[in-house]
Amino acid sequence: MRFRVLMLLVGAAVFAGTAACDEALSDLTGPTPNLEPTFSSIQQEILNTTDSSGRPACINCHNGNPFVPGNFTGANAYNALVNARSFEKPNLVRVAPGDADNSYMVHKLEGGPNIVGERMPRGGGPFLTSGQMLVIRKWIADGAPNN
């Protein structure tokens, strides 16, 4: 009986130490270790700033410049992305809440075959990593909330 209690305690200790095993999001998001699947985080880490890979910030160009569609600066960003019709592909919206595969922003960032013009960020990269794209896709899949 004492042995069974001991084994139960050992088992509980081992399991408690491992039950919350999880991969760190920061390991996946590479050059933007603080990136999370929220709009505020994506705006801060992707739209507004460059990262250690040398990728340029989106607002370097998408800042209200009349020759570049979409103003992704500050308070304009959410409405310019979510349910906003694409300039290049008017049959698609830039971010379709809950549907990353049909969001033109995802097509442009991943370099999908149906995009018009260059893959973003323009200039041939560095592009967003697959981990960074997973975070953006998750935010869209969650309904693209303004959080």
Place this chain on the structure above:
Amino acid sequence: MMTVLRIASLLLALTVITPRLAAAQADPAAPANSAAPAAAQAGDDDPDRDFNRSQPDFTVVNLPTTLRLPKFKSAFRVTHRFGRPLGQGDFGELAEDLFGLDSGAQIGLEYRFGLMRGLQAGIHRTSDRTIEFFTQYSLLQQADHGFGLGVIASIDGTNNFKDSYTPMIGVAVSRELGKYGAIYVEPMWVNNSNLLPSELVDHNDTIMIGVGARIRVRPTVYVVGEYVPRSGNTPGVNHGTFGIEKVAGGHTFQLNFSDGFGTTMGQLARGGTASDNWYLGFNISRKFF
């Protein structure tokens, strides 16, 4: 914090396991390999050493049985899951590839050890560099309670146990059918079955209820089968497999057909490949007692 907890828990487990291993190595009474498992060896009255016709091995195909490993004895197992889908191409092409044997395989090597009566622990490594540590404690036996019950636990980690840890805890319930085999029900909870961070997934745990059976059709020939329905994180298809096996001496030779390559509990939680793909495989196990 979690890293510290993991290291602490592994050290705790090692402090329990290491003295037992040392004791086993120092045991002069441990006999050399025997090819006669059908009866307990002379002078040894441990009933765990008797050959069990209903449960001749420690696994059905991938799911554990409730067979007890004798104290300080051990067993070894090799698993192969060949990568060629059996439904690909016509029969002639399949025969040309020797039903998949010409293709690469996911190979598993496993060693288990009886730490003390009713308690066994082991390690299983698959060729995708997953390492699984597992343990099983026999709580109830059919002779006393009408069914067998074992507590099972494991943890596997990818990249040689450096990434993506997937712990499992569950029970294995068995009912032996006289000398004609046994049936199993094994509810399990698998944590962190999704290899992505929990922030990016809807489900990070999998509940599995493994069901399995081993039926003796000839004195030393069995048919085996398993099915593992899941809920929670359920990529791929539910693991299913069936096969035929021959027990010869201390060996068990099993030819099986599976809908995936998984052999660890974490791999089973992640499911097979696709419902219309089945793969040839085999298990060979050897008891060292």
